[in-house]
Amino acid sequence: MKIFIVGLGLIGASYAEGLHKNGHVVYGYDQKIENIKQAIEIGFIEKENHIEQITKVDLIILALYPKDNVIFIKNHVNLLRPGQMVTDVSGTKAWMMNEIEQILPEKISYTSHHPMAGKETNGFESRDYRMFRQANFLIVTGKRSVKKDQDILRLIANNLKFGKITVVDAKTHDELIAFTSQLTHVLAISLVQSDHLDETKHATGDSYRDLTRIAKINETMWTELFFENKDALLLKINDFMKELKHVKELLLVEDTESLTTYLKEAKEKRKSFDIH
Amino acid sequence: MKIFIVGLGLIGASYAEGLHKNGHVVYGYDQKIENIKQAIEIGFIEKENHIEQITKVDLIILALYPKDNVIFIKNHVNLLRPGQMVTDVSGTKAWMMNEIEQILPEKISYTSHHPMAGKETNGFESRDYRMFRQANFLIVTGKRSVKKDQDILRLIANNLKFGKITVVDAKTHDELIAFTSQLTHVLAISLVQSDHLDETKHATGDSYRDLTRIAKINETMWTELFFENKDALLLKINDFMKELKHVKELLLVEDTESLTTYLKEAKEKRKSFDIH
Numbered sequence A, B: 001m002k003i004f005i006v007g008l009g010l011i012g013a014s015y016a017e018g019l020h021k022n023g024h025v026v027y028g029y030d031q032k033i034e035n036i037k038q039a040i041e042i043g044f045i046e047k048e049n050h051i052e053q054i055t056k057v058d059l060i061i062l063a064l065y066p067k068d069n070v071i072f073i074k075n076h077v078n079l080l081r082p083g084q085m086v087t088d089v090s091g092t093k094a095w096m097m098n099e100i101e102q103i104l105p106e107k108i109s110y111t112s113h114h115p116m117a118g119k120e121t122n123g124f125e126s127r128d129y130r131m132f133r134q135a136n137f138l139i140v141t142g143k144r145s146v147k148k149d150q151d152i153l154r155l156i157a158n159n160l161k162f163g164k165i166t167v168v169d170a171k172t173h174d175e176l177i178a179f180t181s182q183l184t185h186v187l188a189i190s191l192v193q194s195d196h197l198d199e200t201k202h203a204t205g206d207s208y209r210d211l212t213r214i215a216k217i218n219e220t221m222w223t224e225l226f227f228e229n230k231d232a233l234l235l236k237i238n239d240f241m242k243e244l245k246h247v248k249e250l251l252l253v254e255d256t257e258s259l260t261t262y263l264k265e266a267k268e269k270r271k272s273f274d275i276h
Helices: A010-021 A033-042 A051-056 A066-079 A094-103 A147-159 A170-193 A198-203 A206-215 A219-228 A230-252 A256-274 B010-021 B033-042 B051-056 B066-079 B094-103 B147-159 B170-193 B198-203 B206-215 B219-228 B230-252 B256-274
Strands: A002-006 A025-029 A059-062 A085-088 A112-115 A137-141 A165-169 B002-006 B025-029 B059-062 B085-088 B112-115 B137-141 B165-169
Touching: A002 A010, A002 A051, A010 A025, A010 A033, A010 A147, A025 A033, A025 A051, A051 A066, A059 A066, A066 A085, A066 A094, A066 A219, A085 A094, A085 A112, A085 A147, A094 A170, A112 A147, A112 A170, A137 A147, A137 A170, A147 A165, A165 A170, A165 B198, A170 A206, A170 A219, A170 A230, A170 B170, A170 B198, A170 B206, A170 B230, A170 B256, A198 B165, A198 B170, A206 B170, A206 B206, A206 B256, A219 A230, A219 B256, A230 A256, A230 B170, A230 B230, A256 B170, A256 B206, A256 B219, B002 B010, B002 B051, B010 B025, B010 B033, B010 B147, B025 B033, B025 B051, B051 B066, B059 B066, B066 B085, B066 B094, B066 B219, B085 B094, B085 B112, B085 B147, B094 B170, B112 B147, B112 B170, B137 B147, B137 B170, B147 B165, B165 B170, B170 B206, B170 B219, B170 B230, B219 B230, B230 B256
Parallel strands: A002 A025, A002 A059, A059 A085, A137 A165, B002 B025, B002 B059, B059 B085, B137 B165
Antiparallel strands: A112 A137, B112 B137
């Protein structure tokens, strides 16, 4: 397949390298010319790489920040051709998909997806096409999805060695992500910010370090992600606060039995995540 | 050194095996005779192992649940001899240390410590003397501490390859642990319990799994730990809630700039934990 990847950051560059290794012909665009040069030198982007190649490819993968994906499509819509497919790798969907669906000309299909893998570092230099192994892969259908889109995305997912593939709509996606991804980052941040002791550094075990590792955040990207999915995220924060208040109540009234049961339930629920 | 370890669970058995490998003579006690038998068979507990050996050792390490440590000392106080040292590996200190300090006869010193390492599984079978490598080690001094206690605990810590050793009093210890250990477990539990979607399992990335791994909890032990340190834990829950509410406010009023700054601060603070 001929693939054009827009944005050679952590995900875009990892996709480019991984898909090239699977025999696809890969072109790429990045604001930093240096990244494109390096990608060509390493060899996972074609030598005759320029923006007009978009007209020739089968698949366009948007891997910029959500807002920038919309702007890119707006500015390059004249390069798109009937029969092409567009997808993106963004962390929030409903808002952006709606925008892109309105811009795209007829006969160009668009199905979004979300690779559930990441790293604490970002940018071209951090790329690693092996980071997707066994990770969850969400296909997110919309108004412009056609049947063949799913086959193409399943091929991409298999090439990059993703694990479980699940198909959802944009609203469900955003609610899921608000919970599994955005809420978790909000909790990690809040936990780090609630540290008021000097000796904390020398009193941490694995638990504190595990829970706060994702606090090493790309603050620009995550602020944008939080706001783009604000409503779902606020609901999830409230759900979480309800449970935390419940634990507080059980502690206050010294209800040992209910707290033990509550802990046991959580344990069983979490354990079920380890069996796929 | 001659060492008697009370309780051959995860920590006790790991200590026994690790300390034996460092040339110490190790005796042990466990409610499950089977564990003692196995430990003797594997060879990290002496063959002529019986409870009266307590009278002969230099160091007694209590590795039962906090309450059971107190009961054990109460029931076996007649076996203790002047010059001996007692320590324990419990996760909360102030309450238990106070109890033990009152029971111990004169001329027996007592300095507590806390190995900041753990596993999701527990019991004799889960033992692993390598689990302490580079982990934090807190020495917790009290009314019955004497100078040589710290030297002995530093030797134990070095034998087991612990990393940073920090000396604190019981109150500071409990406040630190309320934050780094108990609060983190409360958050993990609350997060798992606030999951209300069917597809969550297939929409998790590393972040959700990392944040909830410790929800696979020993519910009996942790309920006890939570209650023994209730006051400090409730304060830490409140501190955390304050931060979480702050994030919620910033989202509601759409204050992008403040949220970005807040995330950046958290990132820098968390990063400083990786440099020792």
